[in-house]
Amino acid sequence: MADHFTGRLIKLTNMNTKMELPSDQLRNFINNSLFFESKVGGLSDKEAIDVLIAVEDEAKLRIANGLIYRGITSFDNPEQFKKTFIYINGVGLGYCNAVLTALNVVLFDLWPHIVEACKDQYLLMLKETVRMNVNKIENVMMNAVRVLNGTGEWNSKVRMASQLATLFMENEQWLLGLKACPGLTTSVILVFSHLIVDAPVPMTQQDTFRSALINCVILFIKGRRHEVIILGRDFLLVLIRLSRIPQFEAIWKKFAEDPKMFNVTGIEDMLLRSCLASNTRLSAEVQMKIDFMLNSCRNVAPHWNWLTYSHLRGPDGGSLRAEIVRYLIAYVPENQMQADTRVQLLYFIISTAQPGAEQQWLKCCLWIDWLGFDPGTCDFKMMDAAFGTVKYALLMNTSSGQVLVNSSIGPQLANSLLEYVCKAATLFLPSASESILRSLNLAMRAIADQYGQNLQPILEHHRIDRKVHEGMREIWRDFLRGKEPPTSQPQTVPGAPVLTPPAANHIKPAKISEKSRSRSKNAEEAPPIIDLNALMKRLKGETRAKIEALRAKYKKELTDDADRSEAIEDIIQFIFTNDDKLEDNEIENAGLCLWAIAGKITKEGESVLPDGYNEKGPLECFSHPAYTIVRNLCTPTTPETASDNMITMAAGIREKDPTISYLFLFHIKGTVTNAAGVRECLECYSEVARACEKDVSEMLVSDLQNCAINDVRLFSYILPFVFQKMIEVLCANVDATQLKNFIGDIIRENIRLFRREQFNNILAASLEWSTVSQWVFWHLVHAEGIPIEWVVSIIPKLSNEQHQEALTNVLLMLKRMDRECSHRRSRKLPTSRRVDRRSDEKKQLSENSIIGIISKAPGKKGVQKLCLQQVLEHLTLFTELCLTRDKKVSEMFLSKHHMQEAIASVKSNEKATVLRSKYGQLYAVMDILSEQEQTSSRTLRGNRTGTATSSPTNDKIMKRKNADEEETNGNSQKKRKRTNREIIQLDSSDSD
Secondary structure, X not given: OXXXXXXXXXXXXXXXXXXXXXXXHHHHHXXXXXXXXXXXXXXXXXXXXXXXXXXXXXXXXXXXHHHHHHHHOOOOOHHHHHHHHHHHHHHHHHHHHHHHHHHHHHXXXXXXXXXHXXXXXHHHHHHHHHHOXXXXXXXXXXXXXXXXXXXXXXHHHHHXXXXXXXXXXXXXXXXXXXXXOHHHHHHHHHHHHHHHHHOOOOOOOOOOHHHHHHHHHHHHXXXXXXXXXXXOHHXXXXXXXXOOOHHHHHHHHHHHHOHHHHOOOOHHHHHOOOOOOHHHOOOHHHHHHHHXXXXXXXXXXXXXXXXXXXXXXXXXXXXXXXXXXXHHHHOOOOOHHHHHHHHHHHHHHHHOOOOOHHHHHHHHHHHHHHHOXXXXXXXXXXXXHHHHHHHHHHHOOOOOOOOOOOOOHHHHHHHHHHHHHHHHHHHOOHHHHHHHHHHHHHXXXXXXXXXXXXXXXXXXXXXXXXXXXXXXXXXXXXXXXXXXXOOOOOOOOOOOOOOOOOOOOOOOOOOOOHHHHHHHHHHHOOOOOOOHHHHHHHOOHHHHHHHXXXXXXXOOOOOOHHHHHHHHHHHHHHHHHOHHHOOHHHHHHHHHXXXXXXXXXXXXXXXXXXXXXXXXXXXXXXXXXXXXXXXHHHOOOOHHHHHHHHHHHHHHHHHHOOHHHHHHHHHHHHHOOOHHHHHHHHHHHHHHHHHOOOOHHHHHXXXXXXXXXXXXXXXXXXXXXXXXXXXXXXXXXXXXXXXXXXXXXXXXXXXXXXXXXXXXXXXXXXXXXXXXXXXXXXXXXXXXXXXXXXXXXXXXXXXXXOOHHHHHHHHHHHHOOOOOOOOOOOOOOOHHHHHHHHHOOOXXXXXXXXXXXXXXXXXXXXXXXXXXXXXXXXXXXXXXXXXXXXXXXXXXXXXXXXXXXXXXXXXXXXHHHHHOOOOXXXXXXXXXXXXXXXXXXXXXXXXXXXOHHHOHHHHXXXXXXXXXXXXXXXXXXXXXXXXXXXXXXXXXXXXX
């Protein structure tokens, strides 16, 4: 069986079986051919057809693969090729879909690997299927044309394109008789057009390759003209590229004279139409590789090198680059990673292209969607591809070592792209220059709506040349600042005296502060005043009656804020209960009326935040009736129906009075205490932003800016709260690459996140985050180099069971602390430590060594001895420190003969009887060690496991200690004082 498999594999692919392994698709294809041969081997044609008809539906695709294998490998056996089509005719329509699928499998999975003879046989099979008028064979032929935009040598592509063109021309009647084949039409026009350009000019009359392709493209354009409109503006690209050929020049002229031949009103109409055939312009192999990079690669530089080496090195490399550009522009990214990868690919394609005509053509393919932008038919993401490429070229990271092209090319390429679109505005189609300028401004408007305040720094970047700036200013006047007029200097008359006022009398003009400028600018851009009378007229029915009644008695009868708030609350609840009868416009108008009746919360020159405001105190600052609307926005009584209504109401109010949104943030900060409630309210804030058709970040920046201008004290109060939530969102959603870049900016001191007065609040809030969010937060803390002093105040509040992430990082901060600069410490150790150190030595200690340790240095009055009480104190401390260790040295030291004799002499001394109750623990230890020394030769800790509680000696010591403590408690207070005051010294006879 293996020999049959290897033989079939070599015949199909010429693969070196000793060095290479076949792919899974190739292996399955050959196994299916063996399955087919096992079914029909040795049977007559009629018997074989009967067997194939009786095959189950699940096995028909395997049979079809076997039929196709027999057909494409029959280049040395014409009879076998004929018999293949006898089988196809015999099995009938039951195998039609399976045969078409098998033909597509060869094109999608096997075409780059099979030999040229098999490819020729495949095209012969297509020719035979056309002759047989197999249903839907045009889809297979479309995929065969797409293969030309993929892997393969140039000569192989020329040979295949020539055979396909001949096939189309020989079956012209069949082609024109097809009801619908838009995929085949668009593929032939797009692929054959760039092959015509890339093919060399024929040197002899026998070279008819270009003429065959030209005739074929003309046939499709004229014969299938109703399907050409699918190409949209890409059809104009085809005509532009082939305009020097006489046949296509004639089509240009006819198109300009009679545009109805393509079902459009003119060239401008065709320019405004998007291409709907982007999925059929690349081969399946190249398209899968591009999709892989878009979906799975954050850094496309290595993959781009691989794609260039395998596909873009031939004579048609430039045209294939243009096809990839058009495919990427039509690709709609689903997330930010795909959008960034698309921009990187576009940058690499254009920057690595050959300078000159090839690069100019790529620029045309990149910008043509801007020249014919129509908001009704074009997606914004198509416009963002070109602008994102310019932005990437201007702002690309020059320090990245993974970029394959020189980073200095980026600004040059950005200037070149902008210069091209500025010139194309008037030169691309002079007769439609006004329409093109309008489309360019509409496209930039879509970009401005998406980028917001980030657009201006890009359009006025310092890397853009001055001449390019001037060209951009002529096109996008509304998006770039005008040129500042030069300040005219007063001309002085020659010879006239110049009078200079004395310095003492010179009066300097008053400086205008930035705050005053901001306030004046805010006053100029102030929102329109709410016209209550006009709004009341838009209300209907019972809603209008209730609001009119509230307006009538609001100031006269309702004098207390509590009563006013209750009246507004009643109307809001009425709106909630009757929301099915009210439209969104009525709800917005009702909210505006209530907001206007309640009156503005903010006042010029006064802060909403009262003096001495305390978060833990009474919420007196939220007593204004207008806060009733904000309060219902935070926690509506019936969330199922009220949330949407309150969001609609708040969005309508914000259009007239933007202060409601930052007052909403103030209300959340001041009233909502639990974390779940804060998250719910912030989600409501996000919904209000979406209802206002704004991005959340854009609305947040606008609210903070308005708050900083109107109320600085409130801004300083809200900012830490907003920053804390921003840090939480950042830590919860950042990925590894973004975290690396963020920490890099922190290390380069481009970003500073934390301040000491805010850090403790953020750290306390982070204790409730998830583990991953906390680890990201601590990465940022370590990157910024936060000192341990900032964390000390919160350490007592940390729990070992609940706050393990924080405790781990606090330990790391303590370990990394630098030692403080201080004087060198004395090398003298406490007596107990010195005894402990000497007891660990291997050498035995003598009595004289112990005396040398505890004796003091000689002074002026001679040798001074330690008191017995101090010696016993040191030995007691020594037992407490050393008996809990794993080694046996301390017990051996205390069990020595001279130590036992010394303690025994102290016990027998009458002067030391008063110390027996105080140091009973030491005596107990020595007694236990003496007893064990007499009864057993085993050491005290022979079976010890390393803990003090498991030792029997320690148990006895603790019992003896408790007994001594009870005995000590029975003594009087006077006796204790007297014992402590007495100082007992040993003479020379007692020291032994």
